[in-house]
Amino acid sequence: MNATGARILELLDSRVLPAWYNVREARFYACHGMFGFPPGGSFAAKIIKRLESYPARAGYTVSAPVIPVAVPAPKAPEARTYTATAPAIQARGMYRLNGEIYKVVDNPRTGRFAAHKLDMETRKYTYAKGIIYKLTEAHRLDTSTIAAHGLDQLWCLCCGRALDRKDSQERGIGPICADKYGF
Numbered sequence: 312m313n314a315t316g317a318r319i320l321e322l323l324d325s326r327v328l329p330a331w332y333n334v335r336e337a338r339f340y341a342c343h344g345m346f347g348f349p350p351g352g353s354f355a356a357k358i359i360k361r362l363e364s365y366p367a368r369a370g371y372t373v374s375a376p377v378i379p380v381a382v383p384a385p386k387a388p389e390a391r392t393y394t395a396t397a398p399a400i401q402a403r404g405m406y407r408l409n410g411e412i413y414k415v416v417d418n419p420r421t422g423r424f425a426a427h428k429l430d431m432e433t434r435k436y437t438y439a440k441g442i443i444y445k446l447t448e449a450h451r452l453d454t455s456t457i458a459a460h461g462l463d464q465l466w467c468l469c470c471g472r473a474l475d476r477k478d479s480q481e482r483g484i485g486p487i488c489a490d491k492y493g494f
């Protein structure tokens with residue numbers, strides 16, 4: 312029960328109510344906080360005002376505590392995350408953000424960059440919506456990091472294909488991707 316409900320119950324007990332008044336229903340609503348929805352709404356205030364207009368019951372000694380009807384705090388504007396209108400990165404390539412590897416390529420449809428996320432298990436990339444706006448040049452993987460990956464995993468970080476040649480392994484990128492992405 313909320314404060315509004317408590318006040319209404321108090322008034323139901325302490326006032327002489329007209330015969331038509333549905334005390335049972337009012338009690339039920341008050342107990343279940345239904346007068347308080349929305350809290351301090353005009354409906355609850357109206358009920359309280361009307362109950363207060365009825366004469367006090369004779370012999371009712373407990374002074375009803377005056378519980379003010381809670382006024383709802385103004386709602387704070389919903390938190391929204393705004394994304395930059397243009398990517399902060401300057402070139403396609405390999406990036407790492409929050410432990411995930413992303414490949415940034417041209418999006419032929421929009422003519423802008425698009426980020427694709429690497430699944431380390433399947434070595435496949437899938438388009439990662441919105442990530443492009445979170446990546447900055449600071450997230451770019453340098454060549455030595457990509458090389459270390461190649462020597463360790465023996466597959467191209469760009470496309471997931473196995474790297475057979477030593478020079479490719481030392482670069483971490485296969486010859487096709489090296490051509491394509493300029494590594």
Ligand SMILES: [Zn+2]
Nearest residue numbers: 467470485488
């Ligand atoms: Zn590749």
